[in-house]
Structure formats: C-alpha cells, structure tokens
Amino acid sequence: MKWPAxxxxxxxxxxxxxxxxxxxxxxxxxxxxxxxxxxxxxxSAYLRDGRTDTGAVNLVTAVLLDYRAFDTLGEATVIFAAAAIVGALLLARGTPRPRPPLSPLVRCAMQGLIPWFWVFPVAIILQGHLTPGGGFQGGVALAVLAILADTAYGTPTAAGGVGDRALGIAESMGALSFWALGLAGVLAGTGYLANLAAGFSAGSPGTLASGGVIPFLNVAIGCKVAAALVSMYRHIVREQEATP
Amino acid sequence: MAPLDLAFVLLLALLVAAAASAVSVRSTLASVVSLSVMSVAAAVTFAFLEALDVAMAEAAIGAGLMTALFVAALGRIGDLT
Known part of the structure; x- marks a missing residue:
C-alpha cells in the first residue's frame, strides 16, 4: 500500500x-x-392541496413537475450538459469497429425478453402522475434497456435499434418540447411552466388523462433523459472500439 | 426488537459494509460491483422508508446505469481486471 499512507x-x-x-x-x-x-x-400544504392544485395523485410528481417544475428543467439541463461534455471529450476519431455480439443463447433470450422490458419504463413514464416514478426514472430504465440491447447484439443498429441520429433527435425534441410546454403558461398570461392556471385540464384525478400538462412533461423528460444517457454510454464505448 | 426493525438494521449494515468494501478493495472492478450492491441496499432502504420514487431512481441510476457506465469506462482505459 503506497498511497494513502x-x-x-x-x-x-x-x-x-x-x-x-x-x-x-x-x-x-x-x-x-x-x-x-x-x-x-x-x-402539509402540498399534502392538503396537491391533488386539487395539480390533478396528480402522485404528490412527488406534483411537486417535481408542477410546484417545482422549473427546478426539474434545471436538472434536465444538467444531464444535457453532462452528455454534451462527454460527447465533446470522447469524440470518436476513427470509424467504430463493430463489436462481436454475445452468444446465440443470450441473443435468443434477449429477443424474448426485450418486449417485456419495454413495458416497465413506458408504464413508469405514462403513469408518472398516478404511481411512483415518472419521466426521470422511466427514462433511465429505458436507457438501461438500450444499453442491454447494445451489449447483446454488438452494434447498436444490428437488431433495428435506434441509431445515433434518432437519439440526437429524441434528445433535442424532449428538451425542446419541455421548454415549449412551459411557454404555454406564459402565452396564457400566467407564469412559465404553469399547469392548471395555464388552462390545462385537471381531468379526474386518478385516471390516465389527468394532471393537466404533467403527463406530457413526463414523456418529454423520459425521451430526453433516455436519449442523453444512451448517447453518453455509446460515446464511451465507441472510443474504446476506435482505439485498439 | 421487532423482526422488521432487525431486518432494517441488517440492511443498514449491508449498506455500510458495501460502502466500506467499495473504498477498500484493490480491484477497481470489485469496487464498482461493491458500489452497485450499495446502491441496491440504498434503494431497498428508501423503499423501506416509503420513498418509492427515490428508491426507483436509486435502483435505476445507481445500480443499473452507473454500473454500466463505470464498466464501460474501465474497459476504455483497459483496467478491467
């Protein structure tokens, strides 16, 4: 043991x-x-009024995407910055060598499992205002699913996976639509990222079509987070492949 | 001590042991795996404390994604031993 002493x-x-x-x-x-x-x-104010203020049953999501939606925008910006910096530092210099896929056993198992793996993140994202979880958690789970598929099949596009261009589009569209949904509040004459005050319908709390803008914000965050994390992973792996 | 309390204390002990293992083992890969175990223990702890949203984030980010990123980074710098 040299260091630390x-x-x-x-x-x-x-x-x-x-x-x-x-x-x-x-x-x-x-x-x-x-x-x-x-x-x-x-x-206690959130617990008492949260449901009528936002229309969301899951009060954690109500805080994240209604009361404190601006903070969530900041969080999304942090992930965007991290992905951009990893991309800038690890810019692939050579053409990536395709990696050998894992054994047929693993690939066959993945073929059967991937459709089921889709269910969990998508349910988490779409029901973020009803059950625990939301765009952030679902987005990360989606990214892990994509990384799993990349690992099993070798190259990202081998099994009809998303290419880098589609990832970039998903990331930008997620960030832009979050920003644009926030702008609706300004156009309605209230505040940035306003929910029910901006005229979004609360629906009947507990159903899928409730919570005003919250489900849409969840989908935007989910796209953004998943795409940013997958592209971060691919940048790290690609550089490894480019340098023998 | 109620059984549930005992389980919680054991869980906390696992959390601390995994964290200690992460900083003290020599192999970097073993350290990463220890960190992953610690994240799972932390996720169960959060679920125990009825913070399901946080537990989900911890399990997905700490145990899933961070492990994948660490292993990918270790592979990139050739320290995957």
Missing part, C-alpha cells in the same frame, strides 16, 4: 466511522417514528 488511511476510517455513528440514531429514528409532517408548512 497507512496512518492517513486509518484516520479516514476512524473519521468515517464517527460520522456514521453520529448519523445512525437520526436514521433509525426517522425509520421507526417518522418525521411529523404537520410541523412543516410547505409539506
């Missing part, structure tokens, strides 16, 4: 253990007793 490694372990010991009681307390919601004005 034995003494400093021991000090790091002791410090981490002390930090964990200090945090453990609070975590156990939160798990067994729960934090009283009534003491918090914002949380």
């Amino acid at each position: 034995r003494g400093s490694a021991l000090a790091a372990w002791v410090l981490s253990a002390a930090f964990a010991a200090a945090l453990l009681p609070a975590l156990l307390d939160a798990a067994t007793r729960g934090v009283p919601v009534a003491d918090r004005a914002a949380a």
Whole structure:
C-alpha cells in the first residue's frame, strides 16, 4: 500500500466511522417514528392541496413537475450538459469497429425478453402522475434497456435499434418540447411552466388523462433523459472500439 | 426488537459494509460491483422508508446505469481486471 499512507488511511476510517455513528440514531429514528409532517408548512400544504392544485395523485410528481417544475428543467439541463461534455471529450476519431455480439443463447433470450422490458419504463413514464416514478426514472430504465440491447447484439443498429441520429433527435425534441410546454403558461398570461392556471385540464384525478400538462412533461423528460444517457454510454464505448 | 426493525438494521449494515468494501478493495472492478450492491441496499432502504420514487431512481441510476457506465469506462482505459 503506497498511497494513502497507512496512518492517513486509518484516520479516514476512524473519521468515517464517527460520522456514521453520529448519523445512525437520526436514521433509525426517522425509520421507526417518522418525521411529523404537520410541523412543516410547505409539506402539509402540498399534502392538503396537491391533488386539487395539480390533478396528480402522485404528490412527488406534483411537486417535481408542477410546484417545482422549473427546478426539474434545471436538472434536465444538467444531464444535457453532462452528455454534451462527454460527447465533446470522447469524440470518436476513427470509424467504430463493430463489436462481436454475445452468444446465440443470450441473443435468443434477449429477443424474448426485450418486449417485456419495454413495458416497465413506458408504464413508469405514462403513469408518472398516478404511481411512483415518472419521466426521470422511466427514462433511465429505458436507457438501461438500450444499453442491454447494445451489449447483446454488438452494434447498436444490428437488431433495428435506434441509431445515433434518432437519439440526437429524441434528445433535442424532449428538451425542446419541455421548454415549449412551459411557454404555454406564459402565452396564457400566467407564469412559465404553469399547469392548471395555464388552462390545462385537471381531468379526474386518478385516471390516465389527468394532471393537466404533467403527463406530457413526463414523456418529454423520459425521451430526453433516455436519449442523453444512451448517447453518453455509446460515446464511451465507441472510443474504446476506435482505439485498439 | 421487532423482526422488521432487525431486518432494517441488517440492511443498514449491508449498506455500510458495501460502502466500506467499495473504498477498500484493490480491484477497481470489485469496487464498482461493491458500489452497485450499495446502491441496491440504498434503494431497498428508501423503499423501506416509503420513498418509492427515490428508491426507483436509486435502483435505476445507481445500480443499473452507473454500473454500466463505470464498466464501460474501465474497459476504455483497459483496467478491467
């Protein structure tokens, strides 16, 4: 062990253990007793009015895509920046060598499994305003599905997978439609990313067609996140293939 | 101690053990796998605390995507041992 030196490694372990010991009681307390919601004005207001304010049953999504939709736009921008930087740093210099696909056994299994793997992310995205999850979680699950297919079949386009151009279009359209849906609030004379105030229909809470603009924002986020993460992965893998 | 509490404490112990393993093992690949195990434990912890949205994000990003990106990056720098 050259670095870190034995003494400093021991000090790091002791410090981490002390930090964990200090945090453990609070975590156990939160798990067994729960934090009283009534003491918090914002949380109790969301719980009381969330359903009528937004039309969404899943209050986490109501906060993410209605009350704090602007913060979600910022989060999406962070992912966009990360994908852009990875793309700029790892710009493929040679033509990528196609990778050998995995064994026929794996490919046959994937053929049977991929349709089922589609169900989960799509359901998560479309029902983001009803059940736990939303565009972000579903988008990541979709990206993992695409990475799985890329790994099994070798080249991205071998099994009718999405090409890089389609990925770019999906990413841009996701980001642009989120931005444009937010603009509807401005055109209606309220605020940017306004939901029911901008004239979107709340529907009857609990059904698929409810929550005003929230399901559309979920789809936009899902497209954007999935496309950005898959293109990030492909940039990393491609460079590896280009340099022997 | 109720059985559920015991399960929760065991889960937290697994979380800490996986985190410690991630920073202390020599092989980078083993470290990545430890981090993935830690993410799964964290996801179950969040689900335990009734934060299902966070649990889903942690499972998809921490256990799924980050592991894939790390392994791809390790393969790229030729450290996949």
